[in-house]
Amino acid sequence: MDHDLISATEACRLLGISSATLYAYVSRGLLQSRPGPDHRSRCYRRQEVERLAQKRRAGRGAARGAAQSLDRGLPVLETQISLIQPDGPYYRGLSAIAAARGGATLEDVARRLWDCGSDDPFTAPLALHWPASVAGFAGDTTLPALERTLAAMPLLGLEVRHSFSLAASVRREIAALLLRQNAALLLGRPPSTAPVHRQIAEAWLPGNDEFSELVRASLVLCAEHELNVSAFAARVVASTGAHLHATVCSGLAALSGPRHGGATVRAHALIAAGSDEIAARWQRGDDLPGFGHVLYPDGDPRAAELLAMLRRQHGHSAALGELDELIARAGTVSGLHPNLDFSLAALCRLHALPVTSATVIFASGRLAGWLAHALEQQAQDRLIRPRAQYTGLRP
DSSP states (O other): OOOTTTEEEHHHHHHTTOHOOOOHHHHHSSOOOOEEETTSSSSHHHHHHHHHHHHHHHTTTTHHHHHHTTOOOOSSOOSSSEEETTEEEEEEEEEEEHHHTTTTOOOHHHHHTTTTTTTOGGGGGSSSSOHHHHHTTTTEEEEEEHHHHHHHHHHHHHTTTTTTTOOHHHHHHHHHHHHHHHHHHHTTTTOOOOOOHHHHHHHHHHHHHHHHHHHHHHHHHHHHOOOOOOHHHOOOEEEEHHHHHHHHHHHHHTTTTTTTTHHHHHHHHHHHOOTTHHHHHHTTTTTTTOOTTTTTOOOOOHHHHHHHHHHHHHOOOOOHHHHHHHHHHHHHHOOOOOHHHHHHHHHHHHTTOOOTTTHHHHHHHHHHHHHHHHHHHHHHHHOOOOOOOSSSSSO
């Protein structure tokens, strides 16, 4: 057995629970089991078990509970922006799944997330060319999309006269400007007033209305997901009073990590490897990129919605058959369901797009949520500054 894998008996001992409780933890998605050496027993990753045991101990004391709250533990702040439920996220009370099905655009959900009311920040004039400070590289598609965007954002912030204005209407107009600038930079194209999903679809598969619909729904489903890593990073920066262009940079920087935005790249690699790789990865204790979500133990509804759209459009293709085979194999071996990263990677795979295209879709959509958190945090006018529990060498 792999040295990192332990038996059910050992897992129960470390957690101080019965075998029935252990199986209940697995069914709730708190732990993942893997086939044992005799293919009848189950084993568990020691790190996951020890992490869960630590959370259980933390829950017995307020101070220790607070120390663990930054890893999807106790809530750390209040928000009116989004709520995560078993049937998916809700944007100020509106189901993201219902919005995607109902034809909402990214701009529609951005207005809702930003609490615009009857105001429409997207009616503000937009310069359809880049300023001289970024014109030399903003359209250079030989540069990676995230890095190109990260390089341009601070310079574009210098072009905004009222970037530190406290007026809500001004901040929302800057947010609308950023939504468009971000999409254009990620695509390596000039700014445009066209809906973001149209900009992306025309850049990659012009004239394909079915693909445009897939992109539209993907952007809506990606728009917001509470205090994920990039949203929290943007919120912390916004709490300092930094302008919105700076908060976008922090979100993009967090997204560049392999455990966040890079998850779609890893999921794409697993799809390319095929279903035969699933059992081998799981048997040796590796994870399955694109499968499982701690907040959706019964399956990610966002992924289910996007995969349903893909099946309606590609139902008889061999490529979709391979994807379904891989999903079924992963379910049999691990009990895990596809998450949003997998569905975005699948979209790119079925349309023969570069693997980085999934990251562009994710970053274009999630910007709406980052900006919503930045606007809410700045309206509260309160610095985010948690305390740390020192565990090092005492003086």
